[in-house]
Amino acid sequence: MKLKPFKEIIAMSKEKLDEALAPIRARQVKMQAELEVAKLDEKLVSLEAKVQELCAVKQIDFDAVIKALDEHGLAERRKKQLNKIVQELFPE
Numbered sequence: 287m288k289l290k291p292f293k294e295i296i297a298m299s300k301e302k303l304d305e306a307l308a309p310i311r312a313r314q315v316k317m318q319a320e321l322e323v324a325k326l327d328e329k330l331v332s333l334e335a336k337v338q339e340l341c342a343v344k345q346i347d348f349d350a351v352i353k354a355l356d357e358h359g360l361a362e363r364r365k366k367q368l369n370k371i372v373q374e375l376f377p378e
């Protein structure tokens with residue numbers, strides 16, 4: 287990396303500086319979105335295990351199973367929506 291002369295640096299407008307940082311900020315936001323997708327993946331696996339556990343007991347609590355299935359469905363929809371947002375914001 288070669289440093290720019292000080293005169294050029296102070297002459298750069300705020301818009302130019304923001305423009306130079308835009309790709310880095312975009313990559314950072316995309317990584318945050320990917321982290322959120324990973325969190326949803328983890329939640330989905332945990333909820334699937336919870337549903338299996340709830341169904342494996344002698345006295346099944348159907349309300350708890352329904353609640354866990356609702357949470358799982360919501361997490362799936364959120365993941366689908368988040369993936370769509372990421373695709374639209376960061377097209378390949």
